[in-house]
Amino acid sequence: MSELNYVGKRIPRSDGAKKVTGQAIYINDLKRPGMLYGAILYSRYPHALIKSIDVSRAKALPGVRAVITADDVPEIPIGFIKDNRPLKKGKVRSMRDEIAAVAATDPDIAAEAVSLIKVEYEPLPGVFTPEEALAEGAPLIHDLDFKGRPATSNKVKLPWKLVCGDPDEGKSRAKHVVEHEYRTTFVSHCCMGASGVVAEFDHDKNLTMYSITQIPYLAQGDYLEALKVLGLGRSKVRVLCQTIGGGFGSKLDTHCYEFIAILLSFATGKPVKILFSREEEFLAQATRQPTITRISQGCDENGRLTFREIKMLLDNGAYTSWGATTPSVMMVPASSLYRVPNVFYDADIVYTNNLYSQAFRGYGNPQATFAVECSMDELAEAAGIDPAEFRLINANQPGETSPQRFQITSCGLSECIEKVRDGLGWDQHLAAKAAGNHATGSKARGMGLASLIHVGGGARVYRSDGHGMIMKLDDFGKLSVFTGAVEIGQGTESTLRQVVAESVGLPIEDVNIVSHDTDICPWDVGTHASRQAFISCNAAIQCAGELKKKLFALAGEQMKADPAELEMREGSIFRKGAEDQAMPLLKVLKRAHFSTQGKMVMAETFYDPPNEMLDKEMKGNLSCSWAFGCHGVEVEVDTATGQVKILNYQAAHDVGKALNPLFIEGQIYGAAVMGTGMALTEELRLDHGKVMNGSFTDYKLLTAKDVLPVTPIIVETFDPAGPYGAKGIGEPGCVPSSPAIANAIYDAIGVRMSELPMTPERVLKAIKEKNR
Amino acid sequence: MKKHMQFILNGHEVTAEADTRQSLLSLLREEFELTGAKEGCGEGECGACTVIVDGLAVNSCIMPALEASGCRVETVEGLAGPDGSLHPLQQAFVDFGAVQCGFCTPGMVMSAKALLDEDAAPDEETIRTAIEGNLCRCTGYKQIVDAIKTAAEKMP
Ligand code: FES
Ligand code: FES
Numbered sequence: 001m002s003e004l005n006y007v008g009k010r011i012p013r014s015d016g017a018k019k020v021t022g023q024a025i026y027i028n029d030l031k032r033p034g035m036l037y038g039a040i041l042y043s044r045y046p047h048a049l050i051k052s053i054d055v056s057r058a059k060a061l062p063g064v065r066a067v068i069t070a071d072d073v074p075e076i077p078i079g080f081i082k083d084n085r086p087l088k089k090g091k092v093r094s095m096r097d098e099i100a101a102v103a104a105t106d107p108d109i110a111a112e113a114v115s116l117i118k119v120e121y122e123p124l125p126g127v128f129t130p131e132e133a134l135a136e137g138a139p140l141i142h143d144l145d146f147k148g149r150p151a152t153s154n155k156v157k158l159p160w161k162l163v164c165g166d167p168d169e170g171k172s173r174a175k176h177v178v179e180h181e182y183r184t185t186f187v188s189h190c191c192m193g194a195s196g197v198v199a200e201f202d203h204d205k206n207l208t209m210y211s212i213t214q215i216p217y218l219a220q221g222d223y224l225e226a227l228k229v230l231g232l233g234r235s236k237v238r239v240l241c242q243t244i245g246g247g248f249g250s251k252l253d254t255h256c257y258e259f260i261a262i263l264l265s266f267a268t269g270k271p272v273k274i275l276f277s278r279e280e281e282f283l284a285q286a287t288r289q290p291t292i293t294r295i296s297q298g299c300d301e302n303g304r305l306t307f308r309e310i311k312m313l314l315d316n317g318a319y320t321s322w323g324a325t326t327p328s329v330m331m332v333p334a335s336s337l338y339r340v341p342n343v344f345y346d347a348d349i350v351y352t353n354n355l356y357s358q359a360f361r362g363y364g365n366p367q368a369t370f371a372v373e374c375s376m377d378e379l380a381e382a383a384g385i386d387p388a389e390f391r392l393i394n395a396n397q398p399g400e401t402s403p404q405r406f407q408i409t410s411c412g413l414s415e416c417i418e419k420v421r422d423g424l425g426w427d428q429h430l431a432a433k434a435a436g437n438h439a440t441g442s443k444a445r446g447m448g449l450a451s452l453i454h455v456g457g458g459a460r461v462y463r464s465d466g467h468g469m470i471m472k473l474d475d476f477g478k479l480s481v482f483t484g485a486v487e488i489g490q491g492t493e494s495t496l497r498q499v500v501a502e503s504v505g506l507p508i509e510d511v512n513i514v515s516h517d518t519d520i521c522p523w524d525v526g527t528h529a530s531r532q533a534f535i536s537c538n539a540a541i542q543c544a545g546e547l548k549k550k551l552f553a554l555a556g557e558q559m560k561a562d563p564a565e566l567e568m569r570e571g572s573i574f575r576k577g578a579e580d581q582a583m584p585l586l587k588v589l590k591r592a593h594f595s596t597q598g599k600m601v602m603a604e605t606f607y608d609p610p611n612e613m614l615d616k617e618m619k620g621n622l623s624c625s626w627a628f629g630c631h632g633v634e635v636e637v638d639t640a641t642g643q644v645k646i647l648n649y650q651a652a653h654d655v656g657k658a659l660n661p662l663f664i665e666g667q668i669y670g671a672a673v674m675g676t677g678m679a680l681t682e683e684l685r686l687d688h689g690k691v692m693n694g695s696f697t698d699y700k701l702l703t704a705k706d707v708l709p710v711t712p713i714i715v716e717t718f719d720p721a722g723p724y725g726a727k728g729i730g731e732p733g734c735v736p737s738s739p740a741i742a743n744a745i746y747d748a749i750g751v752r753m754s755e756l757p758m759t760p761e762r763v764l765k766a767i768k769e770k771n772r
Numbered sequence: 773m774k775k776h777m778q779f780i781l782n783g784h785e786v787t788a789e790a791d792t793r794q795s796l797l798s799l800l801r802e803e804f805e806l807t808g809a810k811e812g813c814g815e816g817e818c819g820a821c822t823v824i825v826d827g828l829a830v831n832s833c834i835m836p837a838l839e840a841s842g843c844r845v846e847t848v849e850g851l852a853g854p855d856g857s858l859h860p861l862q863q864a865f866v867d868f869g870a871v872q873c874g875f876c877t878p879g880m881v882m883s884a885k886a887l888l889d890e891d892a893a894p895d896e897e898t899i900r901t902a903i904e905g906n907l908c909r910c911t912g913y914k915q916i917v918d919a920i921k922t923a924a925e926k927m928p
Contacts, residue, residue, distance in 0.1 A: 016866030017858060019874030020881060022808020022848040029807040192812045192820055192875040192909050245810075245875030246909050278813040489873030489910050662869040669912035670872065696817035696907060704900045704913040 005570070006498040006508055007724050010662040013494040014513070015243075015487070024243040027196035027212050032271040035198065036065055038264045039110035040257060040274070041100040041117050042283065043092035046353040046689030047126035047139070050090055050099065050119060057116040058102060063109035066267040067117070069100045073263050076226045078254065081146035081156070084319035086259035092121070093141050093318035094353055095689050096284045098256050103264040103272050126353035127154065128688055130292065130313045133350045141318060141351040156316050160327035160347040162618040164335055164403030170307025170342030174298025178378040182295065182371040183755040184738075186684035187288040187677075189360060190701055193245015194281040199261035200271035206236040207262065212244045214251040214486050215526035216518050218462075222254040226262055241516035247488030248674075249359035250285055252528050253321045257284065282694030286358035287684055289323040290315045291330075293371040297340070303385045303393045305340040310371065312347040317356030324349050324357075326364025328461065329454075331618060333369045333735075336402035336626075337453045338376070338394035343403055353689045359528065361671065362731045365454055366678060366738060370756065373450035373739030377746065386430065387449055387743065388421045396453065396628065398717070405619040406626060410717035410727070412654030413451060413628040419713045420449060420632035423650035429634075442639050445647070446748025449632045450736035456627030456656065456727030457719065458609040459529035466608035468522025469539040471504070471547045473601040475593060477571055477586040479506055481543075482514045484524025485536045490730055491663040492532040498660060499537040499723055503544035505568030506585070522606070530627065530728030533659060537723035539607035546603035551585075554592040554599060559583055610721065625719040625727045629653040631672070631736040635744040639767055642760030644680060644745060652713035653732055657725035661714060664729055668712040671733025677702045679738040683757050777841040781806075782850025790837035797821045797832035799840075800847060808848035808878040812907070819906030822879035823847045829886035831905070848878035851885065861885055861923040868919035872910035880906045884920045893924055 018024040055067040070089035078084045088097045100117050104110035127133040127141070133154040145151045171177070198210035207227060213219045216239040223237045244251070257274050264272040276284065297308040316324050327347040334345045380390035396402070398411045421427070429447050432438040439445040458465040470482040481500050487493045493513045501508040515521055524536070548568065555573045556563035565575050572582035592599045612620035634648040651668050658664050681700035685692040693699045702708065718725030742753045751766045774789045781804065790799050800806045800823065809832055812820030816834040823832045824846040851859040858866070861884050871877050880903060887894055887902035894902070899920050900913075908916065 012866045012869070013871065015874070016871050017862075019871045019877050020848070020858065020862035020865045021852055022806070022878045024874055025807075026810065026875065028810060029801075190907075190909050191873070192818065192907060193810070193873065194812070244873060246873045248909070278815065278818075491872070666869045666872060666911060666915060669914045670910045671912075673912035674909070695815060696813055697815075701907055701909070703904050703907065704917065705904045707900065708912065708914075710912065710914065 006502045013491050027242045035271040036103040037107040037110045038272045038274040039102050039114045040098050041114045043097040045123050046095050047124040048092050048121040052120045054118040058113040061113045063105040064113045066103045074229045076229050079320050081320045086256045101260045103268050130315045130350035133352045154351040156349040162331050162345040165342035167307045167342045167344040174306045175301045176382040177298035179296035182293045184291045184367045187682050188684050189248045189250040191246030194276040196275035197258050197261050198273045199265040205232050208238045211239050214247045217523045219254050220518050239518040244488045248361045252359040279694050286321050286356050288360035289326045289357040291367040295371045295375045303383050305394050307342040308340045309344040310334045314349045316349045316351050317354045319356045321358040329363040329365050330368035333372050335404035336406050362735050365735045369735050370738045374742050377743045407621045408626050410719040412715040412717040415715050416630040416652035419652045420630045420650040424632045444637050444748040446744045447634045448740045448743025450739035451630040452735040454627045454732045455529050455623035457623045457625030458531040458535050459623050460611045460613045467524045467535045467539040468606045469543045470604045471543050478510045480512045482521045484521045485532050486527040495533050495659050496536050500540045503541045507570050530730035534728050542607050543605040551601050555588045624721045627727050627732050629732050631740040633740045633744045637748045642763035649710045654715045654717050655729045656719040656722040656727035658714050659726050665712045667729050668733045672710045675734035675737025679741045779840050780844045794837045796835040796837045796840050799837035806847050806849050820879045822882045824886050829883045860926045864919040864923040868915045870916040870919040876908040
């Protein structure tokens with residue numbers, strides 16, 4: 001490949017100036033003429049019958065334009081298996097259940113009106129853990145299953161089961177076997193920009209959603225369904241994404257509040273804005289999927305894995321969003337992190353009266369990897385092999401097909417493990433330990449590793465994993481690129497701009513990315529699965545090829561040259577090897593346009609990656625390239641207080657090719673801190689379904705003072721399917737933090753932490769239990 | 773109840789009618805349409821609403837607007853030069869990847885500005901303390917700290 005002008009360079013983000021000057025418009029900042037403000041009344045009980053709702057006082061309040069309950073609107077089934085409704089009728093099943101909503105001329109009036117609504121409840125017994133929900137005689141949360149048949153238990157009927165090879169044979173061959181249970185809890189996305197939307201109908205009843213969704217085109221489909229229910233089968237929906245104050249998966253579903261805004265706007269004929277308070281965000285924005293994982297795995301006398309068996313119990317909460325589908329990704333590390341020939345995976349998802357969960361960076365992978373990687377350390381110990389060595393023995397290699405039929409083309413896992421090991425000073429630590437002169441006692445030090453595998457080349461979870469793109473050259477030599485990609489802060493637009501400039505051959509300043517508008521930009525499945533840079537940049541390369549074909553045909557005529565011999569660099573078109581006789585793009589475009597039978601240059605493409613949907617057995621090459629990485633930490637555990645301090649944090653990632661190292665480092669730093677938060681401090685505490693710590697004072701995010709000394713290590717393996725060799729990096733960085741830290745704690749004090757977060761109280765408790 | 777107030781906003785003398793219960797953040801956003809400062813929590817817990825009042829970084833969401841009477845108030849909109857050139861802090865934030873979603877950024881920049889106005893050469897510990905109250909969910913803080921350090925070095 002010839003020298004690259006833009007790809008691989010640390011080019012600052014293109015929306016940076018807008019964001020540092022306060023000019024970027026977030027949903028918080030958006031006002032529409034005549035706009036009303038919506039507010040929502042949530043349930044007072046986690047499980048109760050609604051006996052009556054009295055909205056008369058709310059309606060009478062000056063400034064109130066509409067008050068709606070489920071009785072006033074047609075039923076709009078929403079959620080992954082359509083077991084949810086924007087407003088609940090007859091029964092509430094969790095504390096976040098939406099009962100009524102108000103639209104008023106100002107947010108304070110709306111809030112006051114909500115407080116004037118009187119609801120009479122008849123409380124019902126609730127279930128608050130999956131075990132309780134499965135117990136004999138447990139109250140049923142939904143009377144009907146999602147096919148409308150009478151429900152017989154609280155299990156959500158989703159078949160998450162995978163069997164690869166012969167697990168029994170693998171067990172019988174195992175020389176060493178370990179088994180343990182691991183638990184993870186509710187974690188909030190805590191996007192600094194809370195949820196919000198403006199719904200607006202025009203006089204033809206077409207709907208515009210000023211939105212912060214990560215899935216504008218799927219959302220468009222959901223909203224259209226809702227309009228059909230409202231009798232607006234011919235209406236159109238336009239989704240206009242605003243600048244988004246953080247995503248992390250929280251905007252991969254369409255949420256109750258969005259439909260409530262639509263209903264309020266429909267009822268009033270005015271634009272209606274709903275903007276969550278922080279308290280509301282903790283309550284009514286679905287969380288990470290909590291898990292209980294029973295894992296056993298074994299290896300032979302040489303330390304080679306022979307089987308892995310994982311059974312999970314997932315707390316679904318009261319309704320079904322994407323949390324219930326995270327087993328599809330939990331299976332990825334279960335079956336394919338390291339070479340393990342025989343695998344059994346099974347997950348039960350159970351309704352409870354808790355908050356429901358949804359997609360969250362890593363999509364279940366961090367929870368599953370917590371179990372897999374802690375168990376790897378247990379097994380290494382049982383086999384008497386150094387944990388780093390044990391991982392290297394079993395590391396995935398390029399050219400292999402995993403038992404779940406993942407085709408691993410490029411793989412830098414071994415290199416990641418080795419680099420992290422070196423960065424930590426692992427061997428020196430081992431030597432010190434062997435000699436008995438490493439830090440023990442009240443400030444004990446230890447090291448731990450954990451690796452990851454994640455989708456790195458899209459993920460065919462919908463029938464299409466595609467991305468449409470249009471390129472248009474104007475009379476001034478500037479290129480507009482219309483893309484369905486959503487920028488949620490990760491820098492996807494800026495990366496795309498670099499790749500476009502590179503592959504078309506233009507100065508980067510001449511590339512203009514047009515996005516966030518479903519009326520103008522072609523379809524994309526969404527910003528999820530770490531896919532956006534991979535997919536949109538591949539689309540860009542493909543589209544650039546089309547564009548140049550047309551451009552060079554015109555230039556060839558004008559330059560009396562064979563189009564196949566032409567090239568463009570920084571906006572100059574020339575015959576290969578004759579750069580000095582270049583013709584400026586601008587001239588070619590103008591001549592082509594302003595002549596009889598003139599022509600302009602545009603191109604379009606739809607890129608759909610060569611990956612597969614999982615088949616009935618849950619097998620298939622879900623992603624066309626696979627991302628790997630390894631994190632290693634050194635911790636100091638204060639055995640008097642239980643405090644865990646991280647002294648060194650090495651984070652190596654096989655990114656295929658770093659399209660922009662500045663952004664990749666940003667993803668790694670940010671994700672490692674997020675993963676460490678999940679490991680050590682973050683837990684949305686529920687007591688009988690009620691949020692006990694719904695504020696930043698009580699829900700502990702890491703701050704700048706919690707110095708996390710992360711060293712990002714970029715490993716390049718040049719994936720054959722990737723744009724310039726790149727693969728996804730959005731999610732991987734938060735996957736291995738928890739097990740790496742848990743393994744380091746074990747190394748320091750010999751205590752196996754099996755529940756997240758590993759708070760000082762839990763560490764102390766575990767120490768006490770061990771000493772008992 | 774509304775009261776008349778007068779203060780200096782980004783170098784200009786201004787007047788306003790502020791409600792006794794109104795926060796400074798609401799006044800800035802609603803009356804002056806300076807929407808750079810953001811509401812991330814409304815409770816003084818996240819720093820997204822940080823502006824500078826008489827040289828001190830404050831959470832404007834919990835500061836009554838009327839308390840800013842007669843004060844010098846600086847917001848992120850007042851940082852760039854008259855020709856639009858970015859303040860060294862803003863430039864460093866862009867250059868160092870200290871901005872991702874950008875929601876925390878205006879508050880973060882203003883906390884950093886208050887620090888550098890006070891201490892031209894802060895060490896890392898001091899920088900981290902100055903932005904401790906500014907939560908960021910995207911960046912992990914490292915690139916923000918680097919940006920502030922570099923801006924400090926570059927500023928005259
Ligand atoms: S909005 Fe003021 S501190 Fe969070
Ligand atoms: S950049 Fe997103 S919260 Fe800081």
